[in-house]
Amino acid sequence: MLCEMCxxxxxxxxxxxxxxxxxxxxxxxxxxxxxxxxxxxPAGAAPPSDRGGSGLRPMVRTNRGVAERDLYAEMPEMELxxxxxxxxxxxxxxxxxxxxxxxxxxxxxxxxxxxxxxxxFRPPDGMIxxxxxxxxxxxxxxxxxxx
Numbered sequence: 652m653l654c655e656m657c658x659x660x661x662x663x664x665x666x667x668x669x670x671x672x673x674x675x676x677x678x679x680x681x682x683x684x685x686x687x688x689x690x691x692x693p694a695g696a697a698p699p700s701d702r703g704g705s706g707l708r709p710m711v712r713t714n715r716g717v718a719e720r721d722l723y724a725e726m727p728e729m730e731l732x733x734x735x736x737x738x739x740x741x742x743x744x745x746x747x748x749x750x751x752x753x754x755x756x757x758x759x760x761x762x763x764x765x766x767x768x769x770x771x772f773r774p775p776d777g778m779i780x781x782x783x784x785x786x787x788x789x790x791x792x793x794x795x796x797x798x
Contacts, residue, residue: 656680731779732792736770742786743768757781 652664654677664675669684676684732738743753743764750764757764757778766772767782774782783790 654680656683730792731773731790735790736768738788738790739764739782739786740768742788746786753785756785 652661652675653659654661654664655674656669656676657680659677659679661677664677665681666673666687667676667681667684668674668687669676673687674684743750748756750761750768754761754764759778763772763774767774779790782788
């Protein structure tokens with residue numbers, strides 16, 4: 652288990668109140684506060700060095716133990732239509748907005764808007780959604796049926 656104050660990997664931590672916050676601390680760090688519960692030791696748990704994984708990524712239970720799961724690999728990037736830059740420019744002009752006006756509404760610079768319209772800058776997925784919502788235009792391509 653990791654001490655929430657020093658980050659040291661220890662076999663047992665103790666719930667300790669330090670300046671109003673309750674933390675799971677190692678014996679060395681628990682002297683800085685007031686112990687509020689007995690040490691927490693997972694029943695039948697292997698030592699932390701044997702468990703694998705750093706605790707920073709979500710874990711998936713498999714038949715053979717615990718494996719790391721990459722959430723970003725499961726989320727594909729949105730596929731943009733071939734003429735997405737032109738669609739942005741046409742929709743902006745239909746609303747009679749200047750690139751500066753669209754930039755203000757999206758909280759982006761004029762240069763970013765111009766680069767998107769030229770197709771030289773692929774916006775992040777979040778910005779794609781914002782542009783689609785604001786301009787009421789579809790920038791994503793329809794998924795092609797796989798054969």
